[in-house]
Amino acid sequence: MTDHVLSVEEMRAAERAAMDSGVSEWQLMQRAGGGAADWIWRIAAGRAVTVLCGPGNNGGDGYVIAETLQRRGLTVTVVAPVEPASETARRARDGFSGEIAKTLVSSSGEVLVDCLFGYGLSRKVEGEFAKLLELACPSHSIRIAIDVPSGIFADSGEWLGASHRYDHTLALGAWKRAHFLMPARADMGNTRLVPIGLDLKDPAERLSERPRIHPPEPDSQKYTRGLVAVVAGEMPGAPLLSSLAAMHAGAGYVKLFSDHSHPDAPAELVIEDGALGEALDDERIGAVLIGPGLGRGSEARDRLRAALNSGHNLVLDADALHLLDRAMLDGADPAKMVVTPHDGELAKLCETFDITATDKRDRAIGLRDATGLTVLAKGPDTLLAPAQGGVVYFPQGSSWLSVAGSGDVLAGMIAARLAVTGDAVGATQEAVWLHQEASRLAGPSFTAGQLADAVRAALALFL
Ligand SMILES: NC(=O)C1=CN([C@@H]2O[C@H](COP(=O)(O)OP(=O)(O)OC[C@H]3O[C@@H](n4cnc5c(N)ncnc54)[C@H](O)[C@@H]3O)[C@@H](O)[C@H]2O)[C@@H](O)CC1
Ligand SMILES: Nc1ncnc2c1ncn2[C@@H]1O[C@H](COP(=O)(O)OP(=O)(O)O)[C@@H](O)[C@H]1O
Ligand SMILES: [K+]
Numbered sequence: 062m063t064d065h066v067l068s069v070e071e072m073r074a075a076e077r078a079a080m081d082s083g084v085s086e087w088q089l090m091q092r093a094g095g096g097a098a099d100w101i102w103r104i105a106a107g108r109a110v111t112v113l114c115g116p117g118n119n120g121g122d123g124y125v126i127a128e129t130l131q132r133r134g135l136t137v138t139v140v141a142p143v144e145p146a147s148e149t150a151r152r153a154r155d156g157f158s159g160e161i162a163k164t165l166v167s168s169s170g171e172v173l174v175d176c177l178f179g180y181g182l183s184r185k186v187e188g189e190f191a192k193l194l195e196l197a198c199p200s201h202s203i204r205i206a207i208d209v210p211s212g213i214f215a216d217s218g219e220w221l222g223a224s225h226r227y228d229h230t231l232a233l234g235a236w237k238r239a240h241f242l243m244p245a246r247a248d249m250g251n252t253r254l255v256p257i258g259l260d261l262k263d264p265a266e267r268l269s270e271r272p273r274i275h276p277p278e279p280d281s282q283k284y285t286r287g288l289v290a291v292v293a294g295e296m297p298g299a300p301l302l303s304s305l306a307a308m309h310a311g312a313g314y315v316k317l318f319s320d321h322s323h324p325d326a327p328a329e330l331v332i333e334d335g336a337l338g339e340a341l342d343d344e345r346i347g348a349v350l351i352g353p354g355l356g357r358g359s360e361a362r363d364r365l366r367a368a369l370n371s372g373h374n375l376v377l378d379a380d381a382l383h384l385l386d387r388a389m390l391d392g393a394d395p396a397k398m399v400v401t402p403h404d405g406e407l408a409k410l411c412e413t414f415d416i417t418a419t420d421k422r423d424r425a426i427g428l429r430d431a432t433g434l435t436v437l438a439k440g441p442d443t444l445l446a447p448a449q450g451g452v453v454y455f456p457q458g459s460s461w462l463s464v465a466g467s468g469d470v471l472a473g474m475i476a477a478r479l480a481v482t483g484d485a486v487g488a489t490q491e492a493v494w495l496h497q498e499a500s501r502l503a504g505p506s507f508t509a510g511q512l513a514d515a516v517r518a519a520l521a522l523f524l
Pocket of ligand 2: 379403439440441442443457458459460461462463464465466467468469470471496
């Protein structure tokens with residue numbers, strides 16, 4: 062399987078299980094080093110390579126890589142400040158037929174292969190190791206990290222020591238959390254997985270699989286195809302954007318419950334004003350979105366209460382996340398709800414629900430566990446903590462998505478997919494993929510409106 066995302070502990074257990082089944086650590090290292098060397102061979106395209114080897118098995122991989130590339134005719138320099146500490150790494154070092162330098166020499170290669178530390182990093186990178194990376198990273202034009210960049214803590218994605226930028230990162234055996242979490246992911250460049258034949262089962266945490274979106278059933282009509290209710294509040298623009306995105310993301314019918322006039326709204330968008338409670342009484346509603354443009358005053362609070370008590374599937378975003386608390390959730394069914402906080406909103410929710418965790422993944426899990434809500438923690442390292450458990454990560458989205466209103470578009474799409482399928486976790490993943498694909502189709506420097514316009518073409522790519 063290629064979609065597992067493992068903790069260091071799980072990775073070690075998977076390797077132990079492989080060894081219990083008769084595969085030696087040496088064989089695993091051959092597969093890891095050999096598989097990584099295949100990628101490096103293509104990337105290097107004949108250029109000289111410098112391999113930095115550390116004391117552990119990441120260093121062991123480095124010697125296997127160096128020997129493989131040298132045999133294929135590349136000029137390879139190995140720099141190892143210390144002796145290998147493990148028996149398998151020593152065996153790999155002994156199998157390298159070239160010279161091993163203790164420090165970086167000026168005639169080093171153009172391609173850097175960093176095998177100082179992998180997931181075994183246990184403390185800050187300092188002293189000779191830190192100096193070596195400081196010298197080697199800027200003096201090579203292409204930098205490739207093996208498993209993870211040395212200095213990255215594989216479970217959290219934080220740098221223990223100075224950060225460096227890589228062009229490529231080759232994950233060995235399985236993805237680690239750091240491959241999807243900031244700040245690590247921003248420094249990893251292109252990421253590739255090198256399989257080493259581990260038998261992985263039932264992942265608790267995984268990479269979202271590219272979804273397949275189905276066209277409406279042959280006997281569909283507009284109500285059964287998904288009726289989305291977008292609840293507006295103080296500001297008219299944001300809920301309109303959400304409505305447009307919902308209309309393009311496969312909903313059969315989108316209604317905007319708003320007391321504003323919306324002169325720019327398309328004719329197809331049905332706008333209803335008046336009492337929200339009654340409007341939400343419609344059993345045909347498949348999903349309600351509330352939060353974009355809602356406001357935070359007493360009227361906003363009343364509208365949020367009405368939405369929470371409606372019994373419909375719900376997407377809560379933006380202002381709704383500032384108003385939500387235990388009292389509001391009382392009597393509502395969190396299993397039917399998705400909350401979509403960005404980092405600031407996640408911090409606010411954690412304060413409201415007494416979650417003390419400091420990093421994003423733990424906060425999202427803490428919030429999910431404390432409330433039973435499905436939590437989509439947005440940003441450059443968007444991750445989903447489904448109510449049912451586990452964590453789902455996503456491929457990196459375009460940084461052009463960091464534009465005002467982009468979250469309103471996403472929320473509208475989640476509501477649409479939820480109204481269509483009734484599956485909060487599946488709908489949220491579909492919407493994140495649509496968002497990313499729409500951002501590619503919209504080109505650089507799009508506005509949120511242009512992003513919403515690109516959703517229909519994005520959807521075509523998932524049919
Ligand atoms: N265990 C296995 O079966 C396999 C492991 N593989 C490789 O092995 C790596 C993990 O190997 P290890 O567990 O040996 O760990 P690492 O090679 O990541 O590093 C651990 C070693 O570095 C030292 N160390 C940790 N942090 C340090 C710091 N800040 N400064 C100085 N020294 C430090 C430790 O004392 C230990 O000797 C993976 O990332 C992967 O590259 C692959 O070869 C596949 C098979
Ligand atoms: N640097 C980035 N890289 C990838 N995606 C990003 C980045 N910054 C923001 N996004 C995405 O853009 C959206 C922004 O949402 P949000 O912060 O709620 O914006 P707004 O409130 O303006 O609508 C989220 O889906 C987020 O994941
Ligand atoms: K490394």
